Amino acid sequence: MITTAEVDVRDLLLDSQTFGPDNIAQLEMVIASPQVREVSQHLQELIARAESGGNTRDRIAAGVTSYLLAQHSRALQLLSEVSGDGLAAFYRGRILIALERYTEAASAFDEAAKDGYDPVDAALQKAAAVRLSGDVDGAEQQLRSVSRQAVTRAEYSYQMGCILADRGDTLGAVEYFERTLDMDPHHTGALFRMAVLNDTVGNDNDAIQLYEQSLSKPPFHLAALINLGLLYEDHERYNAAAFCFRRVLESRPDHERARLYMKDIEASDDMFYDEEADRRRDELNVVLSIPITDFELSARSRNSLTEADIHTLGDLAMISEEQLLGRRNFGETSLREVREIMASKGLQIGQFAGKETAESTSYAIETPANLSPEERAVMEAPVNDLQLSVRCRKCLNRLGVATVGQLLVKTPDELLSIRNFGVTSLNELRAALAERGLSLRND
Numbered sequence: 001m002i003t004t005a006e007v008d009v010r011d012l013l014l015d016s017q018t019f020g021p022d023n024i025a026q027l028e029m030v031i032a033s034p035q036v037r038e039v040s041q042h043l044q045e046l047i048a049r050a051e052s053g054g055n056t057r058d059r060i061a062a063g064v065t066s067y068l069l070a071q072h073s074r075a076l077q078l079l080s081e082v083s084g085d086g087l088a089a090f091y092r093g094r095i096l097i098a099l100e101r102y103t104e105a106a107s108a109f110d111e112a113a114k115d116g117y118d119p120v121d122a123a124l125q126k127a128a129a130v131r132l133s134g135d136v137d138g139a140e141q142q143l144r145s146v147s148r149q150a151v152t153r154a155e156y157s158y159q160m161g162c163i164l165a166d167r168g169d170t171l172g173a174v175e176y177f178e179r180t181l182d183m184d185p186h187h188t189g190a191l192f193r194m195a196v197l198n199d200t201v202g203n204d205n206d207a208i209q210l211y212e213q214s215l216s217k218p219p220f221h222l223a224a225l226i227n228l229g230l231l232y233e234d235h236e237r238y239n240a241a242a243f244c245f246r247r248v249l250e251s252r253p254d255h256e257r258a259r260l261y262m263k264d265i266e267a268s269d270d271m272f273y274d275e276e277a278d279r280r281r282d283e284l285n286v287v288l289s290i291p292i293t294d295f296e297l298s299a300r301s302r303n304s305l306t307e308a309d310i311h312t313l314g315d316l317a318m319i320s321e322e323q324l325l326g327r328r329n330f331g332e333t334s335l336r337e338v339r340e341i342m343a344s345k346g347l348q349i350g351q352f353a354g355k356e357t358a359e360s361t362s363y364a365i366e367t368p369a370n371l372s373p374e375e376r377a378v379m380e381a382p383v384n385d386l387q388l389s390v391r392c393r394k395c396l397n398r399l400g401v402a403t404v405g406q407l408l409v410k411t412p413d414e415l416l417s418i419r420n421f422g423v424t425s426l427n428e429l430r431a432a433l434a435e436r437g438l439s440l441r442n443d
Contacts, residue, residue, distance in 0.1 A: 086117030288314030379405030
């Protein structure tokens with residue numbers, strides 16, 4: 001077996017007289033290894049040679065290598081200059097799929113078969129182009145037309161899995177993707193699809209492993225790099241996340257999502273998320289939400305607090321002793337009673353009065369007194385119970401939102417105004433609330 005250590009990259013790209021499937025297989029291994037830098041260096045020389053009158057072999061080698069490095073525009077330009085060659089037409093079709101030009105891609109695969117490329121492989125890729133154009137039935141017809149010759153190929157099972165997935169048959173799709181991986185454990189498409197399925201249901205560890213495997217050889221799915229980067233960031237593996245987003249930007253400098261996510265990573269130094277502090281804040285919030293009615297108070301004291309619109313320990317923590325003593329029928333005896341119940345919970349009257357920190361305001365939004373015990377439990381539940389991503393939790397922490405009740409009074413526009421809180425986080429939050437039959441204000 002050839003290893004990357006045995007590959008002479010210069011010979012592979014520049015000195016070899018031929019360039020075919022064996023060369024491409026070696027090139028895929030090299031690009032997935034630290035030798036990728038050598039590939040980039042020699043590719044520039046190869047492109048210069050091809051553009052200054054090089055032969056067909058140079059144009060094909062430069063075009064295919066550019067495609068494997070996700071430099072799609074350059075790759076298409078080089079391969080479009082070659083005619084009558086099945087390999088060039090086949091990879092031109094792959095590039096056109098990557099550029100979402102599906103009708104042109106289907107024609108390129110027909111041309112590849114006509115010019116001598118493996119007709120079954122060309123038919124399987126044409127099925128992909130037809131399916132991606134929106135014609136799922138036409139894609140299945142295309143697959144059925146070569147099923148006798150193709151059924152033992154991993155790509156056939158993969159394309160059938162994609163068709164079933166597009167039709168909403170997730171279990172059937174998974175069966176075909178697993179069959180694909182049984183035949184080819186390194187099939188990047190099937191690995192990516194299985195990663196997305198695990199990612200969707202929250203199996204983060206399995207999703208990360210599958211995304212990493214899907215990136216073990218080129219061409220790299222940009223979506224795999226984006227999704228893997230987000231998972232790394234959720235698990236606070238910021239350097240790994242930055243690597244993923246940087247790889248996307250190397251091939252697509254105009255990729256808006258990657259650029260925004262990269263900015264988030266660069267800002268992460270001042271976004272350290274203290275899980276222990278968050279836990280303490282949640283515990284404090286629970287204590288501050290305890291109703292006054294849970295304690296033994298004299299009728300005079302209870303009536304006076306009710307008239308003052310004070311219903312929880314949190315309300316007492318936000319008002320000074322002087323303000324309490326200024327209430328009608330509230331004297332020193334009532335003040336001693338209130339001091340005692342606050343001290344029993346490790347609190348003091350007015351300890352947060354006048355403070356504007358997230359810790360002091362996290363409970364300031366009042367839970368309506370007329371809620372049932374079940375409804376109150378929902379409103380007072382820690383926001384961490386929603387099982388949100390780290391990115392989303394950090395943003396809510398910055399806003400001082402600690403309970404579900406405090407979250408529900410926020411509008412989408414208020415949340416989107418928080419730094420690093422984008423549409424992806426908003427949709428995640430909406431989905432988590434919808435599972436509990438809840439929604440944001442104005443949603």
